Amino acid sequence: QSVLTQPPSVSAAPGQKVxxxxxxxxxxxxxxxxxxxxxxxxxxxxxxIYDNNKxxxxxxxxFSGSKxxxxxxxxxxxxxxxxxxxxxxxxxxxxxxxxVFGGGTKLTVL
Amino acid sequence: xxxxxxSGPALVKPTQTLTLTCTFSGFSLSTRGMRVSWxxxxxxxxxxxxxxxxxxxxxxxxxxxxxxxxxxKDTSKNQVVLTMTNMDPVDTATYYCxxxxxxxxxxxxxxxxxxxxxxxxx
Numbered sequence: 001q002s003v004l005t006q007p008p009s010v011s012a013a014p015g016q017k018v019x020x021x022x023x024x025x026x027x028x029x030x031x032x033x034x035x036x037x038x039x040x041x042x043x044x045x046x047x048x049i050y051d052n053n054k055x056x057x058x059x060x061x062x063f064s065g066s067k068x069x070x071x072x073x074x075x076x077x078x079x080x081x082x083x084x085x086x087x088x089x090x091x092x093x094x095x096x097x098x099x100v101f102g103g104g105t106k107l108t109v110l
Numbered sequence: 111x112x113x114x115x116x117s118g119p120a121l122v123k124p125t126q127t128l129t130l131t132c133t134f135s136g137f138s139l140s141t142r143g144m145r146v147s148w149x150x151x152x153x154x155x156x157x158x159x160x161x162x163x164x165x166x167x168x169x170x171x172x173x174x175x176x177x178x179x180x181x182x183k184d185t186s187k188n189q190v191v192l193t194m195t196n197m198d199p200v201d202t203a204t205y206y207c208x209x210x211x212x213x214x215x216x217x218x219x220x221x222x223x224x225x226x227x228x229x230x231x232x
Binding site for chain 1: 149162216225
């Protein structure tokens with residue numbers, strides 16, 4: 001069981017918008033920055049968002065991130081079939097001095 | 111160009127010790143701010159962070175696995191080695207190494223290896 005809670009699955013139609021939540025205690029999310037990773041089937045995870053809302057070079061602005069006190073959200077607009085993947089949130093637990101990930105959310109583009 | 115690649119045995123027996131090597135290029139672990147972590151993923155399950163080594167030789171471990179894990183680095187070879195003792199079938203997973211950037215309170219994995227599947231079975 002992951003310390004960061006994500007919905008197991010979300011779905012939406014092509015062209016629509018979807019959000020994926022990541023909730024946790026203040027020691028995980030409240031005091032640290034959140035990153036998001038996309039894992040396409042059979043591949044390694046890929047960094048999508050870091051520092052809650054920053055995109056690495058090459059990541060389209062269809063992907064966005066936000067954070068409140070104890071939760072973070074990944075938003076994806078203009079959904080494409082190629083966005084079908086598992087999405088993971090992650091952060092660093094400053095008290096345990098350890099990395100933590102959410103349980104992952106499977107995105108289906110109907 | 112940053113690349114990382116994991117290597118090690120595909121099959122280990124229960125109770126054996128697993129040794130995995132991450133060979134990387136495009137950065138140096140002697141450069142301030144550079145870190146490498148190991149992360150694993152059992153088939154069909156979520157990512158699990160295992161360990162981290164930093165440019166200044168600081169090391170961190172998963173609290174649930176710390177008694178079984180050792181991480182080390184060879185800066186001259188651009189390699190990071192993870193050993194895990196007393197392997198069990200539940201340790202069957204794809205093991206990834208990843209470069210970790212940022213500074214407190216922001217840490218993130220910007221480059222990942224392709225992963226190596228380790229199966230624990232007699």
